[in-house]
Amino acid sequence: MTWDEINNLQLDDLMRLPLKTKAIIAAIIIVLLGAVAWFWFISPENDKYNDLQAQVETLKGQVRQKQLLAADLPAYQAQILEMKHRFQRFLEQLPDRAQIPSLLDDVTLAGRSRGLEFTLFQPLPEVNKNFYAEIPVKINVTGTYGDIGRFAAAVAAMPRIVTINDISITPSASASGTAPLDKALAAQKLEMSCVATTYRYIEAKVEQTEVRK
Structure with missing residues (x-):
């Protein structure tokens, strides 16, 4: 079948094609539609999903760090308070x-x-x-x-x-x-x-x- 014959195909001509040929044409159409759907719709959304996933992992890491800091906060506050008391005792030894x-x-x-x-x-x-x-x-x-x-x-x-x-x-x-x-x-x-x-x-x-x- 030449290219001109393909261009001049009518619906009735397609209906008269053998079942195997119809299946091949349908498969080609499905592949083309799938490729168009992938490049125009699925791929951009997939990139957005990957970006969002990376942001989620980053935020999770930040949350874990802040949780660790929050867990150590009482100890830090106690150390700061002790340092303030020591500094105050030191100052009390300095005459005005x-x-x-x-x-x-x-x-x-x-x-x-x-x-x-x-x-x-x-x-x-x-x-x-x-x-x-x-x-x-x-x-x-x-x-x-x-x-x-x-x-x-x-x-x-x-x-x-x-x-x-x-x-x-x-x-x-x-x-x-x-x-x-x-x-x-x-x-x-x-x-x-x-x-x-x-x-x-x-x-x-x-x-x-x-x-x-």
């Missing part, structure tokens, strides 16, 4: 501006009550360290090795934080220049120079909050 003079008096008293003689007590400029400030004081004292040790222990035991740095200990000028250093440490007067530093919490943000209240 009004307490600095009395704290420095306590340092002086701790030295004198243990037999030390202060030859220099010189407050140095305050050093800003972001949320806190260092308040150093240069100190020169004279006393025995035991007196100096008891003074250092007393300062360390203070409820407020005070550190002693840049320590230098030498025999006193009044001691014999020929005396061995070990004997000077045991019985004779020594001179110690150091920097005692306390720390002040900078409460700018806290003060602003209190003003708004």
Whole structure:
């Protein structure tokens, strides 16, 4: 059958075709219709379905992550609360501006009550360290090795934080220049120079909050 004959086929001619030929033609028509349906309708919808399925899996993953976070939330909140309590206890060990003079008096008293003689007590400029400030004081004292040790222990035991740095200990000028250093440490007067530093919490943000209240 030529192409012209196919083009000139009439319905009656198709009806007279053999059953096998009719079946082949019907199969071809079904395949063509199926291909058209697939490319024009089914395939785009299938792509949309796959996209939606991928979005669903992504959302499920996000939900699982948030569920895990939600399950750990009480533990995180407890840790944050504990950190806040520790930070508050730390801040309570830092004197405020009004307490600095009395704290420095306590340092002086701790030295004198243990037999030390202060030859220099010189407050140095305050050093800003972001949320806190260092308040150093240069100190020169004279006393025995035991007196100096008891003074250092007393300062360390203070409820407020005070550190002693840049320590230098030498025999006193009044001691014999020929005396061995070990004997000077045991019985004779020594001179110690150091920097005692306390720390002040900078409460700018806290003060602003209190003003708004």
